[in-house]
Amino acid sequence: MFSKACEYGIKASIFIAIKSYDGKRVSPKEISKEIDSPQAFTAKILQALVKNEVVNSIKGAYGGFEIEINKIKTIKLAQIVNAIDGDNIYNGCGLGLHKCDENHPCPVHDKFKSVREGLKDMLENTSLEELALNIKSGTSYLKI
Amino acid sequence: MFSKACEYGIKASIFIAIKSYDGKRVSPKEISKEIDSPQAFTAKILQALVKNEVVNSIKGAYGGFEIEINKIKTIKLAQIVNAIDGDNIYNGCGLGLHKCDENHPCPVHDKFKSVREGLKDMLENTSLEELALNIKSGTSYLKI
DNA sequence: TATAAATAGGATAAAATTATCCGAAATAAA
DNA sequence: TTTATTTCGGATAATTTTATCCTATTTATA
Ligand code: FES
Ligand code: FES
Numbered sequence: 001m002f003s004k005a006c007e008y009g010i011k012a013s014i015f016i017a018i019k020s021y022d023g024k025r026v027s028p029k030e031i032s033k034e035i036d037s038p039q040a041f042t043a044k045i046l047q048a049l050v051k052n053e054v055v056n057s058i059k060g061a062y063g064g065f066e067i068e069i070n071k072i073k074t075i076k077l078a079q080i081v082n083a084i085d086g087d088n089i090y091n092g093c094g095l096g097l098h099k100c101d102e103n104h105p106c107p108v109h110d111k112f113k114s115v116r117e118g119l120k121d122m123l124e125n126t127s128l129e130e131l132a133l134n135i136k137s138g139t140s141y142l143k144i
Numbered sequence: 145m146f147s148k149a150c151e152y153g154i155k156a157s158i159f160i161a162i163k164s165y166d167g168k169r170v171s172p173k174e175i176s177k178e179i180d181s182p183q184a185f186t187a188k189i190l191q192a193l194v195k196n197e198v199v200n201s202i203k204g205a206y207g208g209f210e211i212e213i214n215k216i217k218t219i220k221l222a223q224i225v226n227a228i229d230g231d232n233i234y235n236g237c238g239l240g241l242h243k244c245d246e247n248h249p250c251p252v253h254d255k256f257k258s259v260r261e262g263l264k265d266m267l268e269n270t271s272l273e274e275l276a277l278n279i280k281s282g283t284s285y286l287k288i
Numbered sequence: 289t290a291t292a293a294a295t296a297g298g299a300t301a302a303a304a305t306t307a308t309c310c311g312a313a314a315t316a317a318a
Numbered sequence: 319t320t321t322a323t324t325t326c327g328g329a330t331a332a333t334t335t336t337a338t339c340c341t342a343t344t345t346a347t348a
Pocket of ligand 2: 252
């Protein structure tokens with residue numbers, strides 16, 4: 001469904017959010033250990049998330065990645081997915097036509113419509129906050 | 145969403161179905177022209193579809209690919225997707241955990257559930273027949 | 289100011305996916 | 319039986335995605 005990069009990006013964002021609630025910054029090393037991802041690759045993805053203003057980076061000693069606490073509830077999954085995979089997954093044509101066009105639909109267009117809208121809706125309405133809180137409370141997991 | 149291979153496989157199957165209604169067999173050349181895909185790569189995908197009994201191949205002169213007419217309505221999108229991409233897209237974990245497990249859910253598990261079930265449902269209940277008929281009647285398109 | 293710790297970012301490398309090429313095998317028709 | 323046509327299947331290449339490595343830059347603290 002999503003690229004590996006996107007999966008790592010989502011999980012990393014969640015972990016950074018959790019640590020941010022505790023006022024702590026985290027390193028790519030700590031993140032990749034916690035979400036079970038390749039460290040250097042994860043660091044690259046973090047750069048993309050910084051560029052797209054999902055997470056904040058502080059360089060130098062005692063630096064790391066963090067998210068402002070009051071921003072966590074405003075960040076939606078869609079923003080993370082968009083930063084890494086773009087919007088093709090829920091806006092592009094399911095069969096790879098150059099664009100999804102109501103007036104020139106592919107064979108699966110109507111069938112796909114609701115599925116893709118459901119996906120889009122879910123991504124746009126799911127906040128980092130709720131995902132992070134479920135991890136904190138132990139009702140969901142970041143690895144294995 | 146789907147791999148290129150899968151997109152080609154779905155479109156190829158639809159085109160073969162249409163031609164089969166007219167009692168005609170088609171070659172990878174004709175197929176790739178009609179669905180705008182690389183010919184040799186499409187031929188490989190057709191082999192997978194043959195192996196998975198989605199389409200039938202007749203070797204030698206006057207051969208080609210076809211689908212038994214009364215079988216067209218029984219073939220579901222899920223069978224094609226499965227033959228090429230496997231079932232990970234609607235059975236695997238959305239964040240790449242080793243398996244999607246209700247008792248060990250990832251952060252997006254609950255949110256994803258309905259989306260993935262919608263996708264699975266759609267794939268399992270959409271027949272090649274309906275997709276082919278819409279192309280025949282000119283209400284949907286295989287390329288551009 | 290010097291040092292240590294951390295992110296940024298460029299250069300590669302490995303792996304997976306997508307794509308091409310060509311000869312072998314099968315088969316219908318001449 | 320020969321020929322032309324067509325799928326099959328192995329080898330290879332190109333591209334994209336995933337992953338690693340190393341150096342530069344930044345920055346808090348001693
Ligand atoms: S045209 Fe293919 S999904 Fe809309
Ligand atoms: S565990 Fe991730 S989707 Fe179910």
